[in-house]
Amino acid sequence: MKRIGVFICHCGVNIKDTVDVEALSEFFMSRDDIVHAEDYMFLCSDPGQKIIKKAIAEHKLDGVVVASCSPTLHESTFQNAIEEAGLNKFQMEVANIREQCSWVHNDKPAGTRKASLIIGASIEKLKLNESLEPTSAPLTRRAMVIGGGIAGIQTALDIADAGYEVVMVEKKPSIGGHMIQLSETFPTLDCSQCILTPKMVQLAKHPNITLHVNSEVKDISGFVGNFKVTVERKAQYVDPDLCNICSDCSTVCPVLVPSEYDEGLGWRRAIYIPFPQAIPASFTLDIDNCLGLSPIACGKCAEKCEANAINYDASPTTFEVEVGAVVVATGYDLYPVENIAEYGYGKYPDVVTSLQFERILSATGPTGGVVRRPSDGAEPKEVVFIQCCGSRDPEHHLSYCSKICCMYSLKHAKLYKHKVHDGQPYIFYIDIRAGGKRYEEFVQQAISEENVLYTRGKVARIFNEGDKMVVFGMDTLTGKKVEIRADMVVLAMAVVPSYGSDELAKTLKAGTDKHGFFNEAHPKLRPVESLQAGLFLAGACQSPKDIPDAVSQASGTAAKVMVLLSSDRILHSPIIATVDDDLCSGCGICIGTCPYGAREMDLLTRVALVNDILCEGCGACIAACPSGAAQQHNLTDDQIANMIRVIALGDE
């Protein structure tokens, strides 16, 4: 029989106020099967751990129950403590009497009784615990980054600089993300492309980075350290190694398509380079808009190409990449502006989205950086910027704050003012959220020196009268209706997870919140990891972020990935399924049940085997096994039955 010690934590007052800890330690001390019991204010503290270690030595304990907070918080603390005292770490059980008891009750006698049952059940489990050692597996020291915006680029560069291989997968023909479309960035007003393109070039030239554009992740198998990712690359009709970007092909291409880079304000050809600094530096053929692949239909570009870079017979390729870690950096898109019918987007060409206005301000944009409105090319003298278009509107649109719009709308107003000196910018806002370094100063300077007029309130409707856009709103500070006859309106559309990221989340089996943003493992303490081991997050795919935040998180993510890749073996928990060969009937139900592909049939012996590395110890096969042959280490049917007996029958 094991010599068991019970240690009960007060957690300050968190547990002690609802659970009579002294009475419990007296009670367990009096039990015949318990060698030692005591309570202490903070068992997780260093003195607290010493108490446990000292008791193990003094009373020759070979099993310990710690009644405290959830095992997700301090299980490893106490496991390490008993290991230092010479015990196997699986001879320790955490009885959660905080989250599952004291925090959710306020009746002290009832709380004490429930805590006693939880501890009693943990003692029963501990009695039959085996001593186990972790299994280990080799690890692929290579990472995949999905998405080539600023967050993905920064993550990839940091990991690659540390000496690990990185495979980047980007859906579009070039990396750069939305940042490459921006004109200048707040609060310093440095040119977005000037600060981004050096990083893009670095990435392209980096010996440790392999870049796959026009590519998407289609499937993933394996587990942390040993993922196999299936990537589909669209047909590569232009060979980037041969293409010398002479642009002869696009000159002869007869097809005009609205340019994605210019947010539909400009045009491109069906064979095109997304923007001058595109990486990879190559033309690309947009098959959906090309007149036809057969040279009979058109074929002008291939005829013209002296480098022979165009190959109409190219076909899509699918390949598998082995990586140890996967980083999701799929970024954001704008909330569909058509959803806000009263703002008349689509009906009025002079109502534009924030990203379109970035292009209008940008030197590489459709107007060459001169502010002109789309309808007639006139210089707008009065421009209204509307914040929170779709954000902070739980009744009709999205409940959350998109975080970046306050700052970029103000930036738009400033840049507009810098280019049109006699122009008047108006901003409609709900609140001005300027909580970043030098952000508030940026706001104040614009109000006091640049004559940006702020109106607190929402816009009800936009309509046109002649060549003016009439913006109809409410000033909620004065309670008066406001009507501004403007030349142009810019909508600060809400930030949503990039289109297609919901599919990717399903493929990766990653959790998302109700808006589709990827879930971090812990909102404060594990902000760059997903709950899926080996899957990491960077940038706006997790929540709306500005560039400084996205870059900080990207570097944080890279550091976490490097920790994982720093060893050539990965340890795997031994709390996994086992099979009793004599009981197994070979029915195979477990194989279909396992979500990790860890169960397979030994065709010779007709026994269902467990792959120790793939098994995550979820217990699905154990519950499904009709003959009771499958058991989980340290969570056997006998242990569970004993625990239930304590809970159901009480202490008698």
Next chain:
Amino acid sequence: MQLPYYPGCTLKNHAKHFEDSAIAAMERLDMPLVEMEDWVCCGTVFSMSSDDLMLQVASIRNLVRAEHQNLSELIVLCSMCYNTLRRASDFILSDPENLDKVRKFMYLEEKPFDGTVEILHLLSVLRDRIGWEELGRKVVRPLANLKVGGYYGCLLVRPEKYAIDDFEAPTIIEDLLGALGATASPYPYRLECCGAYQTVTNKDVTVQRTYELLNSARNAGCEAIVTSCPLCAFNLDQRQRETIEQFPDFDPMPVFYFTELMALAFGANWDPEWTKLHFVNPEPILRDKGLI
């Protein structure tokens, strides 16, 4: 198929032409309106401005009576009656305590209220039971060349829950006008408030609104507007008397009930009595378009 309908007080005097034209139009669509028996005032929209249960009794009394006349639905023409009846019904049914109190209050006079009557605006019945295409086929006198704007005001589309169409971008009136052969021009102010009861205590507010609203319609090319609310019609039509006095540049514009144009389109003849209830005489424009 007969449609049981609730007229409301105004349709029996100031807006008699609204009722008459609706009856004439619906007869020609073989869906005659049959007035429910024993109705009383709906309580008007004022009854929604406070939580006082007493103020809902008038509405509920109508619904109880309709219920016990075995009516499963009640078609309403007046925007305000429609809005008031629906909101009062919801307000009482949403809270068992309210329901209990109202039943106890009325138990000597009325049968118990169960809330089984569906309250519908005539416009949504036209859209959902007949459909614009079918309606278009029944037109015998198309309103060709008539440029007219739909005026929604507040009560057809607010609050959102009781809107008979998209509350931010409704098209139901324009769709009807289109089906009748008219050119429906949406104009910016079509959803703005007419000033409502400010017309009693603060007349200048409604005069100002009338000026802005009708100018907005005129700028969009409208020669007339249509409404389904007698209070809006009063403010926008009768108040043009003061508008003309206060704004020398103002050009008067006729204001119709949508049913008047329906009656014409489906072949009924214009009743000179209707003209008497208009402030701005609509006959010249109708004559101009060959409709009378």
